[in-house]
Amino acid sequence: MLRKIMSITLSAALLLSAAITASAESTQVLGDDMLVSFSAEESESYEAYKKALQDSAFAKEEIAVSVSGGAVLLSEGKSVSFDVNIPSDAVYQIKLTYKTADESTQNPSCAIRIDGALPFDSASNIWLSRLWKNETEILQDATGNDLYQSQIQLHDEQTEYLRDPNGYFDEPYMFLLSAGAHSIELRSTQCEYEVTAITLCPPRELKSYKESLEGYKAAGLVAAEDIEDIKIQAENVTVKSSAMLAAVADRSSPAIEPAVEMTTRLNILGGGRFDNYGQWIEYEISDIPADALYQLSFKVKQNECKGINVARNIYVNGVIPFAEAKNFTFAYSNEYQNVVFGNEDGAYLIPLKKGTNTIRFEASLGDVADICRRVEESLEKLNGAYREIITVTGTTPDVYRDYDIQTKMPYVVELFKTEAQALSKIVAQMQDYFGKSSSFTAILSSAILVLEEMYDDPYTIPENVSAFNSNLSSMGSMVGDIKRTDISLDYFMITEEAAKLPRATGTFFQDIAFGFRQFMYSFVLDYSALGEIEGVEETISSWIISGRDQTQILKQLIESDFTPESKIAVETKLVSDTTTLLQATLAGVGPDVALNIPKATIMNFAFRGAVEDLSKYPQTAGMVSRFTDSSMVAVRYGDAIYGIPQTASYSVMFYRADILDELNLEVPRTWDDVYRILPTLTQNNMIFGLPTLETGESYIMLLYQNGGKYYSDDLKTSLFDSEVAIRTMKNWAEFYSGYGMPVSYDFANRFASGEMPLAVADYSTAFNTLVAFAPQIEGLWGITLVPGTVKEDGSIDHSSPVNVTASIVLSDSKHKKAAVEFIDWWSSDEAQINFGSFLESLLGAAGRYAVANVAGLEKLSWTKLQARNLKLQLENTIGVPEVPGGYYTGRNINNAFRAIIDDGIDVREAMYDCNKQLNDEMQYQRDALGIK
């Protein structure tokens, strides 16, 4: 399905010929626009395209085309056209000059079309980079620990070559343009940026170091001598491509600079973050003594990728100086080591000018690129074969049956043979490159074994189907892992040739002394201690149920934003669960404020008078307006408000655009659509994922969409004996008993393998899991509203329940006013956005924060499309109120559900029984708690 968006064509001036065309139309948002499209446009792969242009001549001259009027802003889906006149048939590379225009952390990307057509398939998704820098130097908190640096985005103009986002092709994309006029259309496929110009330039061929050296010498440059060593600490990076490339702490050795036993020092760059193709860091070095040739050396640790070498491109003053500076490799080592930029024969000297220079290190794939590309190619073919086989055998074939695959699809068997051979070649090549076998070659070898067995004896195919599938998924994750080329950099040095380098590791005794001191300090340091802060009038304590990084960031935000303004200091402590909170409250040593508390706990505390009712505070109305009504339902009881939401998670529908396209199915919008496509899915041995009560809340979703409710308006009785509740339960149970939807399943695995192309799942956990564990399907899936129910008036009800955690003030607190002020700050748009983006810059997209604040949701790094769907779903969520005895509800519904599907008990009977037990419990709790 192709997106039908009208394109903007803006006048573009051609510098050489000054031919101008102009027309502009605005983009229309269509219904289809809400979905990720899987481009079915037919075009060849870049590999084939590149092969075809092998004999063509390279261009001689650069052609630069600017946008008339200086610049054009491309938001998602908009495009700009450039008219160019090519003097003669030639091969060009394209450079784009642009500025990013939004605050997202996602990569901007574009699609490029020449005369209206994609030149090759991957031209539909080309990534551009962003510019980031540290907002400040590394600062310390009151106890002397380094604080994480906050990151700011630069919107400076940058010029980048259009190239393969996967890094499989080393050089920028080549485009063959015939003589005459062409129109080059550039469309933003993600994010918003301002384009000023494109440049068509002749492909650049790098000289070897030897040749370059002669050139330098001819230009009068000599090797530097008698200079002082210049040491640049890696954490002091000037500009970088990603917010994740910030300083982190490594406390493993006394030789890391700076190393302090007592406090945390952010002293390295990397540590698992500098691991994606295309990420780069740039340093400005201001004190080069003279124009000369210098030696470059690194103190690095490459301890993540055993069995492969990690590569970096080295840019000096914006260009790669010679061929050897491309894909310079670092071998695996457990400890930091000094690596001199060079080979066995000596260092490669780099030319630097007197004064300020820039040096940039860019993550590249090196030898791995070719391997990844070929494994992925095999994987694509084999995945196709797998899906074809399971249309006949199903995912769990009967091994005693002869499916006759060899006569039904002989090409599949043939494919196994060719791919086994292809994979064997890759294994041989890897051993050749990296010298030994590794866990990566082991994965391929095991796949080869299975392929060979299936080829040699096609009767074994049915019994090998599941082994085959697991081989495919480990190959998929192997490609992801092998591309993660992490290194940690402590510092790098610019010295004269063959200078003596300082030791990279501590001596044996230094290590022991360092470790011992660290151990002793661990007894005396109080990590939650607040230092002296000037002007503080009041101190409150706050507990958060969360992770360590989250707590650290919260602390930093409080110290930088909240305390200076309010004069209230906040002592923040991390607790593991609500049990701790209960015990502390019981003992009278609880905190003033507790953050991120699940809704059920809040109301349990509230019914027993342990939580402060916030409705009487003047700030509350303002706070409440930051959230949807549905998020507030669970923390209200009557007129009282017991908490202010922090996170909100809810279900959305995840879909695999590629598979639905293959099956010719549309993404379902209503449950009727779902019923319609279920047969097609089943025929292809695929399933629809609908979570049961244990993992999700699809019954609530269906019930509310059909106009039902959990409890009566006065919250005194439950309504599971109503006609709509019973009918819904019947339909819902039928999905599992009649339509064969699995009651329990592993969403991430099945979604990634393609067995479950459609699934309703909680957006935050599922999104984070997919981003972290299924990079192989990136760009092939999307999220949209859960299927809805058509109402009588024709509108579609997409209701889905929302689950919140919230901040509370405890009744025992003696600082309630200050506590409310703190929550007011914490729930504000600004604090929530800062927290969310800080967290993401620290943990990457897998650390995306399920913020309840509506304005915050839009400002986190979702793409426009995702943000729009998520917001739309959030607006369509419903809140289920918490009642005394409410813990009984989920459990009783689940029991009823199990009784129906396992034991075949009559739906009505099961629901009556459930309703009666629930009502009794609710009544009992109300009496016991004295709630009228």
Add this chain to the structure above:
Amino acid sequence: MITKERIPFNVRKEDFIRRVRKNKMAFVLLFPFLSLFIIFTVVPVFMALFYSLTYYNMLQEPTFIGLSNYTKLFFSDDIFLTAVKNTMVFAVITGPAGYMLSFLMAWFINELNPKVRAIFVVMFYAPSISGNAYLIWKLLFSSDSTGLINGFLMQWGIITTPIYWLQDTRYVLTILIIVQLWMSLGTGFLTFVAGLQGVDTSMYEAGSIDGIRNRWQELWYITLPSMKPQLVFGAVLAVSGAFGVSDISTNLAGFPSVRYAGHTIATHLSDYGNIRFEMGYASAIATVLFLITILCNKVINSLLKKVGN
């Protein structure tokens, strides 16, 4: 050798004080343990007894309500009856079976040479020292079609759709019993191994002169009577273990388990204590569990007295 001195009940107060004076040193040595024992074991038992007569939600002051917790427990709590039933089935099977299994294993292993014996002891004891090692069973009995047992059964063509082992009421209790038996070679087993080695070998010699005809007689007339303390200790552990099962059920079958299929008295207790915040009612359950355990121990001890007779 320490000889047991039984203090007769009719001893007079002065007598008691005099004896304390006389054995001052013994009381000083006893003090650290005794104080901890009283604070953390004796006092809580009485506190539970007290709270079982109140309504106490942990956040507000307890209110005295007499015996109504007990009447609710015995007369209107259906789920408690399910829990009692499950616990009884559980205890009757895993208690004796686990106990005998421990003893048999210890007896067999005792015949091996010391080095091999050490290896076997570690192997059998490992499941119970390694904390939540039983979580491995979750992998085996995973409900997904890719779970180990489901996977194999489907591969062998025995079943065609996955069985929801830990969610299906028909299987839950059986699986829990299997796992508990696997875990039962614990401390009791270790004391049996120690006890068997402590038996005086000259007794066997004397026995064979006195006319012991086979290994069974040797076991019954010599081995078992000479390790009675260990047998009693093992029995106490087995019984309290079988009645107190809750972690296994919670972690494997979920909490609460589907339709209370794996609900035991101990999980019922934590349901009220941790989830519903009804400490009074939870204390009543605890008291009942306490009484049942004591009763069972009495019965077992009297059975053990018959050993060797």
